[in-house]
Structures are given as C-alpha cells and as structure tokens.
Amino acid sequence: MAQFQLEVNKNKYSVDVDPDTPLLWVLRDTLGLTGTKYSCGEGICGTCTVLIDGKAERSCALEVQNAVGKEITTIEGFAENPTHPIFKTWIDLEVSQCGYCQPGQILTLASLLNEKTKPSIKQVEDVMDSVLCRCGTYHRIKKAVVKLVEEEK
Ligand code: FES
Ligand code: FES
Numbered sequence: 001m002a003q004f005q006l007e008v009n010k011n012k013y014s015v016d017v018d019p020d021t022p023l024l025w026v027l028r029d030t031l032g033l034t035g036t037k038y039s040c041g042e043g044i045c046g047t048c049t050v051l052i053d054g055k056a057e058r059s060c061a062l063e064v065q066n067a068v069g070k071e072i073t074t075i076e077g078f079a080e081n082p083t084h085p086i087f088k089t090w091i092d093l094e095v096s097q098c099g100y101c102q103p104g105q106i107l108t109l110a111s112l113l114n115e116k117t118k119p120s121i122k123q124v125e126d127v128m129d130s131v132l133c134r135c136g137t138y139h140r141i142k143k144a145v146v147k148l149v150e151e152e153k
Contacts, residue, residue, distance in 0.1 A: 004068050008033065009077025015064070023067045024048045024059040027074060035075035035103050039132075046131030049104040049111075050074050056111035075103035078110060085151070086110060089144045097135035104131050105141055113148075121146060 006013045008031060015030050022041075027033045027050070036059055039047035043061030050059045051073035078084070086106055089095075096102045105128065112119055112127050124145045133141070 002065075004064055006064070006067060006072060007070070008072045009074060009080070010071075017064055019065040020063045022060050023050070023062045023064050023072070026064045027059060027072075033074050033076050035079075037100055037103060039100075044132075045101075045104075046108060047101050047104045049107045049131065051078070051107055051111055051114075054111065054114045056108045073107070075107060078107060084110075085148060086113075086144075089148050093140055093144045093147065095137055095140040095144050097133075097137050101131060101133045101135075101137075105133065109145065109148075119149065121149060124149065 001016050002019055004015050004017065006015060006026070008027065013031060015026055017026055017030060024036060024038060027036045028038070036050055037047045038060065039045045041060045043058045046058060048058055048060045049056050052062070052067065052070050079087070086109060090106065108127060108131050109124070112124060116123065125142070128141060128145065
C-alpha cells in the first residue's frame with residue numbers, strides 16, 4: 001500500500017492503496033464515486049471512461065499511480081453543469097435506456113468535443129463506436145451526436 005494524492009472533480013483526496021490498483025476501483029470503492037461503471041475490466045468496452053486532463057481514458061486500465069498530478073473528471077464532476085449541451089441533447093432525445101454505459105458514452109463524446117469543436121460525423125462515429133452499449137442505443141446516440149455537431153456549425 002502507498003499514499004497517493006489525487007485530484008478528482010476539482011477536489012483533492014489522499015488515498016492509501018496499492019500502486020497498481022486500477023483507478024476505477026479507487027473511484028468506486030475508495031472515493032464512493034460509483035457513477036463510473038465496471039463492465040469488461042480489460043479496457044475494451046469503454047463503460048469505465050473518465051476524463052484525464054480533459055481526455056477520455058479507461059479507468060479500469062489506468063493504474064492509480066499514473067493518475068497522480070492529473071485532473072480527473074468523472075461523470076459526477078461533469079454533471080455539476082447539468083445545462084451542458086450534451087446532457088440537454090441526451091435528455092431531449094431520450095438517448096439513455098438502462099443508463100449503465102452512458103457515463104462512458106457522454107465522457108467519450110465530451111473528450112472528442114474538447115479536442116475538436118466541429119468534428120465530422122465520421123470522426124465522431126469512429127470514436128463512439130468503441131464504447132459498447134448492451135441496450136443498443138446506438139441509433140439514438142448517433143441522432144444526438146448529429147444534433148450536437150449540427151448545432152455547433
Ligand atoms: S470496464 Fe473499462 S473498458 Fe470495459
Ligand atoms: S443504455 Fe444500457 S448499456 Fe447502454
């Protein structure tokens with residue numbers, strides 16, 4: 001075990017965990033931020049996505065020791081701005097079904113929009129395709145993305 005200082009959703013935390021503990025488990029079990037979901041645990045599905053310095057990363061595949069000194073944003077932190085256009089569009093188009101994958105979907109899209117304010121639909125699809133949804137909400141996600149990107153133009 002070792003002590004690590006983390007900055008999550010603009011709050012500072014000190015955690016005592018093994019250095020190779022996946023960030024996912026520190027967020028969920030140590031800090032109680034259960035909005036970040038566990039699914040494959042192998043960096044494949046994208047369900048556990050968080051923002052690290054504004055970029056989407058899979059928290060199940062990121063050791064806590066490598067998250068030190070970075071700005072970590074979970075869906076709880078992102079939701080502090082409930083008027084964000086992504087949330088508004090998601091609600092307007094009733095994108096979510098069970099909701100389990102949605103933090104990963106939303107933060108993956110947010111990361112892309114942080115990098116490119118006006119991505120092409122193809123660029124968005126290439127990125128979003130890597131986040132799996134067992135409920136098959138892909139068609140509504142696509143509709144929401146098209147609306148968001150169109151509104152940016
Ligand atoms: S749970 Fe992390 S990518 Fe699937
Ligand atoms: S909304 Fe249920 S897994 Fe995506």
